[in-house]
Amino acid sequence: MSGAVVMPARRRVAWGKRAGLVIGGVIVGAVLLVAILAPWITPHDPFVQNLDNRLSVPFWMEGAKPGHLLGTDGLGRDYLSRLIYGARISMLIGLLTVVTSGLIGTTLGVLGGFFGGKVDDAVLFAITCRLAIPVVLVALAVVGLLGSSLTLVILVLGLLLWDRFAVVARSTTMQVRNLDYVSAAWAAGLSTPAILLKEILPNIASHLAVVATLEMALAILLEAALSFLGLGVPPPLPSWGLMIAEGKDYMFFSPWVIFIPGVALFILVFGINLLGDGLRDLLGAGDTR
Amino acid sequence: MSTATTMVRPQETAATPAIEVRNLRRTFRIKGGLLGKDREVVAVDDVSFSVPTGGVLGVVGESGCGKSTLARVILNLLPPTSGEVLVEGRRLSALDRRARARLIQPIFQDPFSSLNPRRRIKDIVAMPLVAQGNIPARQVNDRVAEMLTRVGLSAEQGERFPAQLSGGQRQRVAIARALVLRPRIVICDEPTSALDVSVQAQILNLLAELRRELNLTYLFISHNLAVVEHVASEVAVMYLGRIVERAEADALFRAPRHPYTRALLASVLTPEPGLGVPDVGLGDTLPDPANIPPGCRFHPRCPVAEPRCAVQVPQAVATTDGAAECLLLEGAAQP
Amino acid sequence: MSAPLLDIQGLRVEFGDTAAVRGASFTVSRGETHCVVGESGCGKSVSALAVMNLLARGARRSADRLVFAGQDLLALPERRMAELRGDRMAMIFQEPMTSLNPAYTVGSQMAEVYTRHRGGSRRAALDRAAGLLAKVGITAPGMRLGQFPHQLSGGLRQRVMIAMALMCDPELLIADEPTTALDVTVQAQILRLLAELQRDLGLAILLITHDLGIVARIAQRVSVMYAGEVVESAPTAALFADPSHPYTRGLLACVPVPGKVKREEALGSIPGVVPRIQPGFEGCAFRDRCAHAAPVCAGPVPRQRGEGAHEFLCRLPPGWTATERAA
Numbered sequence: 007m008s009g010a011v012v013m014p015a016r017r018r019v020a021w022g023k024r025a026g027l028v029i030g031g032v033i034v035g036a037v038l039l040v041a042i043l044a045p046w047i048t049p050h051d052p053f054v055q056n057l058d059n060r061l062s063v064p065f066w067m068e069g070a071k072p073g074h075l076l077g078t079d080g081l082g083r084d085y086l087s088r089l090i091y092g093a094r095i096s097m098l099i100g101l102l103t104v105v106t107s108g109l110i111g112t113t114l115g116v117l118g119g120f121f122g123g124k125v126d127d128a129v130l131f132a133i134t135c136r137l138a139i140p141v142v143l144v145a146l147a148v149v150g151l152l153g154s155s156l157t158l159v160i161l162v163l164g165l166l167l168w169d170r171f172a173v174v175a176r177s178t179t180m181q182v183r184n185l186d187y188v189s190a191a192w193a194a195g196l197s198t199p200a201i202l203l204k205e206i207l208p209n210i211a212s213h214l215a216v217v218a219t220l221e222m223a224l225a226i227l228l229e230a231a232l233s234f235l236g237l238g239v240p241p242p243l244p245s246w247g248l249m250i251a252e253g254k255d256y257m258f259f260s261p262w263v264i265f266i267p268g269v270a271l272f273i274l275v276f277g278i279n280l281l282g283d284g285l286r287d288l289l290g291a292g293d294t295r
Numbered sequence: 296m297s298t299a300t301t302m303v304r305p306q307e308t309a310a311t312p313a314i315e316v317r318n319l320r321r322t323f324r325i326k327g328g329l330l331g332k333d334r335e336v337v338a339v340d341d342v343s344f345s346v347p348t349g350g351v352l353g354v355v356g357e358s359g360c361g362k363s364t365l366a367r368v369i370l371n372l373l374p375p376t377s378g379e380v381l382v383e384g385r386r387l388s389a390l391d392r393r394a395r396a397r398l399i400q401p402i403f404q405d406p407f408s409s410l411n412p413r414r415r416i417k418d419i420v421a422m423p424l425v426a427q428g429n430i431p432a433r434q435v436n437d438r439v440a441e442m443l444t445r446v447g448l449s450a451e452q453g454e455r456f457p458a459q460l461s462g463g464q465r466q467r468v469a470i471a472r473a474l475v476l477r478p479r480i481v482i483c484d485e486p487t488s489a490l491d492v493s494v495q496a497q498i499l500n501l502l503a504e505l506r507r508e509l510n511l512t513y514l515f516i517s518h519n520l521a522v523v524e525h526v527a528s529e530v531a532v533m534y535l536g537r538i539v540e541r542a543e544a545d546a547l548f549r550a551p552r553h554p555y556t557r558a559l560l561a562s563v564l565t566p567e568p569g570l571g572v573p574d575v576g577l578g579d580t581l582p583d584p585a586n587i588p589p590g591c592r593f594h595p596r597c598p599v600a601e602p603r604c605a606v607q608v609p610q611a612v613a614t615t616d617g618a619a620e621c622l623l624l625e626g627a628a629q630p
Numbered sequence: 631m632s633a634p635l636l637d638i639q640g641l642r643v644e645f646g647d648t649a650a651v652r653g654a655s656f657t658v659s660r661g662e663t664h665c666v667v668g669e670s671g672c673g674k675s676v677s678a679l680a681v682m683n684l685l686a687r688g689a690r691r692s693a694d695r696l697v698f699a700g701q702d703l704l705a706l707p708e709r710r711m712a713e714l715r716g717d718r719m720a721m722i723f724q725e726p727m728t729s730l731n732p733a734y735t736v737g738s739q740m741a742e743v744y745t746r747h748r749g750g751s752r753r754a755a756l757d758r759a760a761g762l763l764a765k766v767g768i769t770a771p772g773m774r775l776g777q778f779p780h781q782l783s784g785g786l787r788q789r790v791m792i793a794m795a796l797m798c799d800p801e802l803l804i805a806d807e808p809t810t811a812l813d814v815t816v817q818a819q820i821l822r823l824l825a826e827l828q829r830d831l832g833l834a835i836l837l838i839t840h841d842l843g844i845v846a847r848i849a850q851r852v853s854v855m856y857a858g859e860v861v862e863s864a865p866t867a868a869l870f871a872d873p874s875h876p877y878t879r880g881l882l883a884c885v886p887v888p889g890k891v892k893r894e895e896a897l898g899s900i901p902g903v904v905p906r907i908q909p910g911f912e913g914c915a916f917r918d919r920c921a922h923a924a925p926v927c928a929g930p931v932p933r934q935r936g937e938g939a940h941e942f943l944c945r946l947p948p949g950w951t952a953t954e955r956a957a
Contacts, residue, residue, distance in 0.1 A: 185408045185409075186403040186404075186405060186408045186409035187408065187409050187410055187411040189367070189370075189372050189401065189403065189409075190401060190403065190409055190410075190422075190469070190472065190473075191411075191422060191426075192372055192392075193370050193371075193372065193395075193396060193399070193400055193401045194396050194400070194422050194423035194426050194472070194476075195392040195393045195395065195396030195397075195423060195426040195427065196392075196422065196426045197392070197426070200426070204411075204414075205411055208411075208413040208414075209411065209412065209413055357813035357814070357815060357816075358784075358813055461903060462670075463903075491669035491670055491840065492669060492840060492841075492842070492881060492884045492885060493669060493880065493881060493884045493899060493900040494669075495884065496883075496884035496885075496886075496897035496898060496899040496900075497899045499886070499897055500896045500897055500899060503894065503896070504896075518813065518814060519814075520814070520888070521843075521885070521886045521887060521888050522886055524886065524888040524893070525886035525888075525891060525893055525897070526893070528893075544893070548888055548889070558815055559814065559815065560888075561818070562814040562815045562817065562818040563814065563843070563888065564814075564817075564818070564821075564841070564843030564844055564846070564847050565843055565846070565887050565888065565890075566842040566843050566845070566846040566870060566882065566885055566887065567846055567847075567870070567887075568846040568847070568866045568867045568869075568870045568871075569846075569867060570846070570847060571825070571847055571848075572818055572821040572822045572825055572847050572848055573818055573822075574818075574822060575815050575818045575819065577815050577819070581783045581785060581786075581816075
């Protein structure tokens, strides 16, 4: 009966939130598509320099050159092409980091939450240790020590950003573990790994998906920050953070060189967060009876 | 502690009981906070009983009396602190999970939390068969279809998810899942408490039919005495972890011996107008499993308690059809 | 007879395209306990919330008549309604934990109710609270006032809820499944308490329940709801002696009664499920599950009047049960 009382209100709220979900989904989907199709849709090679055509202005300014929709950078490389390839780097780093950290965090969290006791103590200790590590400083130190590369950035971020996965996986597992369907699965003779994979994981997946979006946004921003400091993706790879860094010398005369990748970064992170919020409301509502 | 609750009756000695529980005890530790000491909560305290094949033992008691913990220990969902559970003469703790699943299955109270919301009904029902690991997929499908039909669900409903079914239909799914392996014993933990009256009747009828058809043994846990009276052949009354009275159902309802049983029976509100609400005379002190009173554990609430009840621990006394633990019964006041 | 304290005629509540209550009518007089009984989804709780104007947003309420102590509740602005709630009409819910604020002590919550409606000092309000806690059978009320809701057992919390509802001497108490979450022994105690309070204070009680046992034991009058309608309404004894609507009869047959229903014998049951009722639904909502259904049941259903104040909503004539028994 209470369901009947609450339902109409909930439906209305869900519709408002669904707009965010759709917008976020469209943004992230579009960026992903662009990233995948990069070699086929870029008008120019993003690596080819043309010193005769440096800092050509984008289309909305006077003196824009046809063929360079967003102008060129300080080395005369087509800015639109670099932006598109930069989306590749951002999405790649975002996704791979989330996969790595998601695997680590979810495994730890589920094990801790399910088994409790000593296992849980160990997991909690690991989480506490991880939270005591300053991510940016460690990332800077490691990259500074070993030299920058795409793989290293992904590895470092992946190994550092699993804490939220672990916390969420642990607490949701604890809730689900006590539900009768897990007891029923146990009584039905299912093995522990089967219970974890078939009964627990699918029921905490929605919460993890929300964490994944947040972590992805964070990883993308961190990569941009690292690249900006020259410790992320090595040039000439076109990362958005690196583009901002490279553009900072020209920012007073050609502000659009930082403006364009900055806005791209903002839109992508904004979209991912919208998607995450929308997902949380959608799946959260679906979880309740 | 002597265990007179083990009442082996002549006809039972011949055949092995379907389920036998010996001196079962289960305690929990409750963390005492920053400065407080850890407390020990005795949820099940030295419980022994047996149920013959085809019998239904009703277990009644108030919340916190340990009846659900008892169910979970018997199902091996919780290990006992001490004591053992024998199913058809075999120690449950020595069986592997597959063998255990073939013998004993649960039906839980809340049909909303007892079904995995991310699985289809047919997959939920198939789970015990799949867990056996050696049943061909074809056979699994056949048996699931057969079982769904038997509990009154259509094949089309098998394709749905739990959220698309009503409470009664979900409980039918839970029954199908519990019976698909043809177990010998089913532990029903408040199987109808979350259901509407008319649906409760349907589920009780279904459980009764299935029991006769498959010669099942039930342990039927409920707080509803009217329901227990309807389904059980024997009844055990639990209070703060102990079985304080156990008797044949007819005898228990006709002539309850323990004051607690009497109070429970008195508080049943049958739909008979004009009788008013009974005065159960139990007072306000509610049982706290973390703080079990000395002497007879029921004495603080007992309407007929005497001073000695606060000191002396009652021993079980055999009654005509069972046993009860009360000092006021003749022969209970042994030193 | 004087006018009833609460007079509800033709109450309707709709949520989007679902009709939760469809023209329900009942009255509660001073000193009377009126039970509304039905299964989940029948609209009994929604009716209670509608009287209190506590429906969820998005619900549409309308009625032919909704009068409390001479005041037309339909015309009353929400501000005035809020003054009535907790003062002249109070409500207790199934799960007291959801209606008690976990962050405040029992005492401050009870005092707050009183000072909000009646003013006066907090000291006086606390004294009154302590007195009421004692009245509802709570020992050491002074200590309980300083406790938080989570420190109390379920039975105690429900007593606190009742005491809190009584803070301003309400004339009407609406109790929605007040004992469903409680143990049977505690349930009996709480119901006795309600009956005693009613006798002492002349309260009118509207009690919502699914339990026919509770109805039989404490109600003076019963309304059986099904699919948003009151399908049968009668003085308690008359209803149990001669249940006239097929649904009421079915419901009574479902309840195991110790000593009356034989063990192993199948209980009565009602086939099928409650239909989903949309606005504009025609005919008897029970016809798909009814053994006495006829083609006319798809049309308008007459409200039959039996002896006394016994009414039921069915095509069958009053006294059909007697002729059936005779046949």
